[in-house]
Amino acid sequence: MARDKVIEAKNLKYRYPDGTVGIEKVDFELWSGEKVAIIGPNGSGKSTLLEILGGLIEPTEGYVKFFGKESIDKYELRRRVGIMLQNPDDVLFNPTVREDLEFGPAQLQMEKEEFNKILEGISQLLDLKLYLNKPPFRLSKGEKQKAALGSVLALKPEVLLLDEPFSAVDIGAKQSMIKYLNRLNEDGVTIVVTAHDLTTVPLLADRVYLLNKRLIAEGSTRDTLTNAELLKNNGLEVPPLVELGLRLGINLVPLTVDEAVRRLRERFCL
């Protein structure tokens, strides 16, 4: 099936008002239905790149094309590209979680009936029903992160840009969020996540961009995450399963626990 190019960015550079360079010489391409991760150490420019890709900030140099168009109406962009910022406290500023979830759809004048259906689905899937009428500051960081994700999903975007979405959620919530995001992707939603903890990347991305102010590497998740030297040289921790696989000399280095069990059984005839 032919895929459309959703985002195309060339030679991006972003300089902060104080003169610090956030990113430079970054090219980025995203095709519909893809799951892509942007990885890199703290301060490598992941969030800056994501904000450029979400149309929230303009690059100092270079350009971004959305859906193959030279220019795009800002409302069309908001409707089609959802971005979740890293700090959920920035996203949740309304008196209640429910109002935060309805903020985006109301701005884009979505029909209330349609929004109510979406709200029902999101609050069930993200386990938010109990918190809907609570003020966001009463939630734990993990709950806030789920609510922030919900507030972006409420717009039913075609492309979802998530900045470190699992940084504060517990293991159970993380697993259910990953499951949910994969299901969304199966339904056609294109997903981009940023991460510095690489353990979740294989569960959610097929392709990876390694960023360290500049674009260091781009390739399949397997090729990038099994290149221990590349990761270490760029301040990233090699995932423990990859480290184990490399040390044991397993041919196809495992990226997930299921894969590791299979490979170890094959290798040691267990």
Add this chain to the structure above:
Amino acid sequence: MVELAGTIKVISKLLRDFLVAEEYAYREGFLQGVDQKVKLMAILLLIVLAVSTQNIFFLLLLFLFSLTMVLLSKVSLRMYLPRFGFIPIFALIIVLPWIFLMPGQPALTFIGLNVTKPGIMYVITFTLRVTACVSCVSLLLFTTRVSDLLHTLKSLKIPSPLVDMFGLVYRYLFTFLSELERMLLGRECRVVSDQGLLKNWRDGGNVVGNFLSRTFYRSENVYKAMRARGYDGSFKTYPRNDKIGKKSIVFMALVGIMVGIWLVTRL
């Protein structure tokens, strides 16, 4: 600095408690089911009645009316009364000297000063009027979502920039208070002895300066998050109740009775 931190914490707690009250606006109570415009106009009318009467009986009745509405709206009195209780007490303290100052027939003598009958009546009337008014306003705030209130104000043709500004201030206020609280908490964790007045004031200046730059940074991020969800400079909200149903009609009838009683007391 310690006093400043304490004051900020108290203000922050009060405001946050007020936010928690928004949970009541989602309950399936009587006033929550009343059309927002009807509710706003009726409560404004009740306030006008309260400020334009000197009849103690009517003011007491109005206060009891508001308490009944509170109960019918499934709002706990234990939550409701402490929220505004300090305002009538404050009003009483302010107006209390008038029991001596108001000219008229002395009712009793207190430490050589005459307490006059008109003075007592004025203090009671004033305090009851404040109590009834604040209770009515609290009733509105406890049973209405702020976004509904904004929507209603706009539909009543209140200038949009004014309503949006109110909405922004309301939303940002809590964000900034939480920022300030975090800063003060961070400082408190590392202060191990009394720093002295001069050092405390210097620290206070640093906190204020730092707070300013942090709030600026924070407001930029909140604004980004708003833009990411389609904000274009004007708040749009979903109205909750746009139909005048049975509850609205009953409420209008009850307010009508109150107007009738007010008219009778004026005769």
